[in-house]
Amino acid sequence: MARLYEFQSKKLLKEGGIRIPEGEVASSPEQAFQIAEKIGKPVVLKVQVWVTGRANFGGIQFAENPDEAIEKSSCLFGMKVRNFVVEKVLVEENLSIQSEYFVGLVVDDAQKTPLLIFSSVGGTGIEEIAQAHPEKIGQIPVDVVRGLRDYEARNLVRRTGISGKLLLRLSDTLVKLYGVARKCDARSAEINPLVLTKDNLVYAADCHLAVDDYAVFRHPELGIEVAREFDRPPTPLEKIAYHVEEKDHRGTFYFLQMTEEIPKEENSIGFNGAGGGGSMMSMDAVLNRGFKLSNYCDTSGNPAASKVYRAAKIILSQPHIKGYFASGSGVASQEQYHSARGLVKAFHEENLDIPGVIRLGGNFEEKAIEILAMYLKDIPAKVEGYGRDDSPEFCAGRMEELIRENDFVGHEVSPISDPIIPEDVYAFETFTGNISIDHKKCSDCKTKGCVEACKADILKLDDGKPVLAISKEEAKKGRCTECLACEIFCTFHEQEALTIHLPIPGLKEYRERILKGK
Amino acid sequence: MSILVDEESRVLVQGITGREGMVRTRLMKDYGTNVIAGVTPGKGGENVYGIPVYDSVEEAWERQGPVDISVIFVPAALVKDAALEAMDAGIKLLVIVPDRVPIFDVLEISQAAKERGASFVGPNTLGLVSPGKAVLGMIGGRAERAREWFRPGHVGVSSRSGGMTSAISYYLTEAGVGQSTIIHVGGDAVVGLSHPEVMELFEQDEQTEMVAMFGEIGTTQEERVADLIEKGKFTKPLIAFIGGKAAKSGTRFSHAGAIVEGSRGSYESKVRRLIKVGAHVVDAISDIPKVAKKLSKGDTQ
Numbered sequence: 001m002a003r004l005y006e007f008q009s010k011k012l013l014k015e016g017g018i019r020i021p022e023g024e025v026a027s028s029p030e031q032a033f034q035i036a037e038k039i040g041k042p043v044v045l046k047v048q049v050w051v052t053g054r055a056n057f058g059g060i061q062f063a064e065n066p067d068e069a070i071e072k073s074s075c076l077f078g079m080k081v082r083n084f085v086v087e088k089v090l091v092e093e094n095l096s097i098q099s100e101y102f103v104g105l106v107v108d109d110a111q112k113t114p115l116l117i118f119s120s121v122g123g124t125g126i127e128e129i130a131q132a133h134p135e136k137i138g139q140i141p142v143d144v145v146r147g148l149r150d151y152e153a154r155n156l157v158r159r160t161g162i163s164g165k166l167l168l169r170l171s172d173t174l175v176k177l178y179g180v181a182r183k184c185d186a187r188s189a190e191i192n193p194l195v196l197t198k199d200n201l202v203y204a205a206d207c208h209l210a211v212d213d214y215a216v217f218r219h220p221e222l223g224i225e226v227a228r229e230f231d232r233p234p235t236p237l238e239k240i241a242y243h244v245e246e247k248d249h250r251g252t253f254y255f256l257q258m259t260e261e262i263p264k265e266e267n268s269i270g271f272n273g274a275g276g277g278g279s280m281m282s283m284d285a286v287l288n289r290g291f292k293l294s295n296y297c298d299t300s301g302n303p304a305a306s307k308v309y310r311a312a313k314i315i316l317s318q319p320h321i322k323g324y325f326a327s328g329s330g331v332a333s334q335e336q337y338h339s340a341r342g343l344v345k346a347f348h349e350e351n352l353d354i355p356g357v358i359r360l361g362g363n364f365e366e367k368a369i370e371i372l373a374m375y376l377k378d379i380p381a382k383v384e385g386y387g388r389d390d391s392p393e394f395c396a397g398r399m400e401e402l403i404r405e406n407d408f409v410g411h412e413v414s415p416i417s418d419p420i421i422p423e424d425v426y427a428f429e430t431f432t433g434n435i436s437i438d439h440k441k442c443s444d445c446k447t448k449g450c451v452e453a454c455k456a457d458i459l460k461l462d463d464g465k466p467v468l469a470i471s472k473e474e475a476k477k478g479r480c481t482e483c484l485a486c487e488i489f490c491t492f493h494e495q496e497a498l499t500i501h502l503p504i505p506g507l508k509e510y511r512e513r514i515l516k517g518k
Numbered sequence: 519m520s521i522l523v524d525e526e527s528r529v530l531v532q533g534i535t536g537r538e539g540m541v542r543t544r545l546m547k548d549y550g551t552n553v554i555a556g557v558t559p560g561k562g563g564e565n566v567y568g569i570p571v572y573d574s575v576e577e578a579w580e581r582q583g584p585v586d587i588s589v590i591f592v593p594a595a596l597v598k599d600a601a602l603e604a605m606d607a608g609i610k611l612l613v614i615v616p617d618r619v620p621i622f623d624v625l626e627i628s629q630a631a632k633e634r635g636a637s638f639v640g641p642n643t644l645g646l647v648s649p650g651k652a653v654l655g656m657i658g659g660r661a662e663r664a665r666e667w668f669r670p671g672h673v674g675v676s677s678r679s680g681g682m683t684s685a686i687s688y689y690l691t692e693a694g695v696g697q698s699t700i701i702h703v704g705g706d707a708v709v710g711l712s713h714p715e716v717m718e719l720f721e722q723d724e725q726t727e728m729v730a731m732f733g734e735i736g737t738t739q740e741e742r743v744a745d746l747i748e749k750g751k752f753t754k755p756l757i758a759f760i761g762g763k764a765a766k767s768g769t770r771f772s773h774a775g776a777i778v779e780g781s782r783g784s785y786e787s788k789v790r791r792l793i794k795v796g797a798h799v800v801d802a803i804s805d806i807p808k809v810a811k812k813l814s815k816g817d818t819q
Contacts, residue, residue, distance in 0.1 A: 107621055109708050109737045112628040144625040187621055187707075214594065215620035252617075276705055277679020277732055280761035281803060300681070301617065329681025330803075331667065331688040333644060333659035362684075363659045388688060391804055 001187050001210035002224045005048045007090045009207040013191075016180035018173055019203050023092030029074040035091040036069035045073050046206075048088040049081045050232065055124065057081065062094060084232045095203055100193035102126050103174055105142075105181050107188075113141040116148065116178060118170075120160035122193035136160055148178040169202045170194070184222065185215035228256070235260050237317060240506045241297075244310045248432050251303025251334075253311055256296045262320040264410055268292045269399065270315040270354075272308075274300040274328025274339070282327035282359070285392035289400050294318045302334040306432055306482035306502050308342030313416075313504055316350050317511055320410035323403045324356035327395055330388040332362030340368035340385070341484040344375045345500075348491075352381040354411045355402035359395045361388030375492055381406070415515060416508040419499050426465070428472045430480040433502035435487075439465045441497035450486035450498055459486065466498075519725040520648035520699040521674070521716075522611060522639070523551075523587060527652060530578055530609070531556045532600045533591035534566050538615070538656070542591065543567060548661030551652040555582045575607040589613045589645070589654050597641060598623035605636045613654045614640035617705065624708050631710065638710030639701065644680035646701040657684060657702065671696015673810055674720040676713055677732035678703055678739070679761065686730055686759070686806055693807030695814065698726040703739075713739040717752045728755040728813055730806050735762035738782045744791035755813045756797040757806055760788050 004012075007025040014020050022039055025048065026032040036043045047059040054060050061076065063069040069091060079086040102122035108115040117139045121129050130137050138159040142148050153171035162170065173194060181189035188210040195205045211219065216227035226234040226242045234242065241255035262268045269286055271293045273279025279298050286293065295318065299311045315324065326343070339360055347356065356376075360368040369385035376383045382402055386395050421427070427436040442448075442465045450466050451459045458479050460469035466486075470479055482502070490498040523529075529546065533539040534556025543566055547553050553569055555578040562573035572578040579585055588604040590597060590612060597619045601612055614627075619641040631637055639646060645655015649668040657680070658664025667688045675690070675697050677683035683702040690697060701716055703709050711719075713731060720726045733740040740760065746752040763785050792799050798809050 107625070107708060109712070109739070110742060112625060112708055114625065144622060144629055182622065185620055185622055212621045214618040215622065217595070218620070275679055275681035277677065277682035277734060277761050278685065280679075280734060281682070284761070284763050329679065329685040331684040332681055333656055333663075333684060335659070362681075363663055388685070389692075391802070393802060393804075 002213055002216055002227045003050045004209045004211065004222070005050075005088065006046065006207060007048060007088070008222070009209040010204065012180050012184060012209060013177070013204050013207055016176050016183070018176050018180070019201060021092040021095055021203055021205065023090060026073065026089050026091050027087065029070045029077065032073035032089055032091050033066045033070040036063060036066040039091070039093050042094045043069055043091050044094045045069060045076060046090045046092070047076050047079060047081065047086045048090055049084045049086060051081050051084065053124070059086075082232060095195060095205060096198040097205075098196045098198050098200070100195050101170060102192045103177060103194050104190040104192070105178060105186070105188065108141065111141055114144060114178070114181075116140055116142055116156065116174065118156050118160060118174060120162055122195075126192060142178060147182065148175050150175055166196065169196075173202055173204070181209065184209065184219055185212045186210060187212045228254075236506075236510055237314060240504060240510060241311075241314050243505060244307070244314070248304070248307055251301040251307055252298055253303060253307050254296070254298040255311065255314060257318075258293050258295060262294050262318060264320050266292055266320070267403070267408065268294040268321050269323045269325050270294055270318060270321040270411070272297045272299060272311060272315055272324065272326040274298065274326070274332060278327070278329030281329070282325070282392045285327075285396040286325055286399065288393075289396045291400075294321045299339065300328060300332075303338070304482045305338040305342040305345075305484040308339045309346045309484070309502055310504050312343055312346035313350070313507065316346065316352070316411065317413055317507060317514070318411070319413045319514060321354060322406075322408055322410055323354050323399050324352070325396070325399050326356070327359035327392055328361070330359065330361035330392070334362065335364045336360040336362045336368035337364050337371055338483060340371040341488055344371060344488060345484055347376055347379055347383065350414060352379050352383070354409065355381050355399070355406050356383035357386065357395050357399040357402065358383060359386040359390060359392065361386070361390070371488075375488060413511055413514050416511055418508075419501050421499060421501070426467060428468055429476040430482050430500075431476065431478045432482065433500060435480070435498065435500050437466055438497045441495040442466065445494045445497065447494060449489045449493055453485040453489040455483060455485065456481050519723050520651060521719040521723050521726070522646060522699060522701070523648050523652045523654055525550060525552065525651040527552060527586045528584060529553045529652070529654065530575065530585045530588045530604075531569075531591065532575065532588055532604065534558055534569065534571055535561050535564065536591055539591035540566055542589075542615070542656045543569065545656065545658065545661055545664070546589070546653055549653045549658070549664055551654065554585065575603050575609065579607050585609050587611045587613065587654060589615065591615055594618040594620075598627055601627045601638065602630055605630055605634050610636045612636070612638035612640075612710070613643065613645055614638055614704075614710070615643060615645060615655050617642035619706070621706075621708055624706065628708070628710065637715075640704040640709060642706045643704040643709075644683060644702040646699060648699045649697050655702075657700070667691060668700060669696040670698075672698055672725060672727040672814070674698050674716075674723070674726040674729040675700040676703060676716045676720070676729060677701070678705060678713070678734045679732055680705065682732040682761070682803075685803060686732060689803060690730065690807050690810060693811060695807055695810045698723060707737055712737075712742075714742040714746050717743055717746055717756075721752050721754060726754065728757065728810065730757045730810060731759070733758060733760045733788055735760075735785050735788070736783050740788040741782045741791050744795045744797070747795040747797065756792075757809045757813075758792050758797045758799045759803060759806060760785055760799065
């Protein structure tokens, strides 16, 4: 779920006709001052983070006047809340509250409907209230096709013991909230507290919306940068990874960092899983050995070799990891040699300095393991390939053994240099990169094995030199599947004439920053 | 017997001319699934591996006669429309393979299914297979592999992870334990047939003697299976393996979620409930075949 900040959520509520306190978001104490001045009343200052219970850690402050707003907000900016550094503070009029209510919308996986919940008591501790006083809480499933009817909302509020004009005001807000949530494809929407002020007006005093990741494409207006469930903003490396995923829908590529800074002495492992369940099982196996994971990464659903390559490059942008562990369910339906080739290309470029255990069980695993064994024997680190009959527990044991053999040496991130390609070579673009072939070198090639290696059948020989058998447009559109087989053959068996360049925007600069940081 | 699909089931493929649609149609046909037609709007009149392609499901039904199952391979944004089209034409079981289908679309499909007495597997499913009879979706990848990995027998398999569906079944086959039907219920938060609904189908199936289930943290599926057992609606032995033990439990963002689900959804909650109702909860995948053999009626030990 892509979470929205309170100030973003409130903007959507306002557009949907729900009353919100007067206010604006500030990025500096000076702005907080200006906003408070404009409001001209006592204000509340609220840190904008995706964590509940802000009042408990001082994330909510009250200011009587603009001077106090500047003073109090300066303590809020830069405040660290879990992995979150406060950059924005919402400055709002401080409401005089008469009573507080709660309204929330969730998707119920059992009933397979949206479920609207209303409580006649709101504010902090709502979960405990729900347990202690079930009579104060009501819930109704919403018909997803026809929407929430006014009378349904009225009945929901009525059942919690509310009547009269207040009943109408509250139920009206419920209908509007459902409308907002449905319109922006929110998987979760919550106003807590929904308040009645002393002058009898209903306000949404706080609000959280979380948009369905899979529907973010319908909502460019929300400006969601990374459509993923995080409890903090994405790290720079996660953003780089997300843009790889976004541009290439062949298979899944999910990358999440457990921590941004891995201590040198910590036994952390770069983790590359495949498939949710298999990844979880594999993570459990590694964690049971006392290791930590630097990241969670999932490359599954038949990803192109180029995608696995990029995943490996991103995982290996984390300094101090002690090993590279790849393991999925063990019995994958997709052909496993694509992943093997992606890893071979990445590990060679990186001249891998830490051991790897790669469990590639599934279709054509024998070939995948053979590719790893054949092409990774000359890199500094030891990489072992395993298949479906080798359990995750066994593979985690091998990982531990290899790390010990390697004296617990941590990974050193190396700079990325773009390949130097002479101008006069034969070149064409692929879906996410480009291929260049130096035909001058091809005259010494005896096998012309690149053409045979290409299972997509897009290469042919023209006067003894490999060229596209299809148009360049078709190659770029995806007929070249970026399986990397031609390059691996040419590099290891022939003249190193063929180069596949698969750029990862931002990664070069990211690594430069890391290296400078040292 | 088996559940949901067998060699007689008449199957249609929506999105048959797409990249995945074509490759997986080949898998299904080679395995022996009775694929009678395909649909891609605008491509009526073509054929894929000898299977006729029509412009709409209605047309396919008119020309080829009743269809039991539709396997959907269209892009995620078009899934809702394809699913509604299939159900409106009269198809009672859908297998929705694509992932990234928006959740409100899934809810709409679900409501339409309830109204029409239809059901669906997925979305985000690898599919299902009744070994020796038929495969739907993409499980196994290739027919020869599916034949090698999955063998007919008496253990039903239901899993929330595609890879684990294959893995559990393969390890059962390796241990000489065959399967009645293997189903990947789908990886999303809301799916059509979820674990408890699948258990009710296995309960009715004579061939199924016991069920192996792979659960994961999140959703209430496994707890609801425990509820079924408690109520006596699922009486066969259940071997359960739950993933995500080591995953740190996520910070809850929504109070509403907590109010509805309580502590449901966590690893501990699932394991505690399942053990309490007598399920065999195992800690490693390799224990599944061991327990299955021990529980097997044919076993003399």
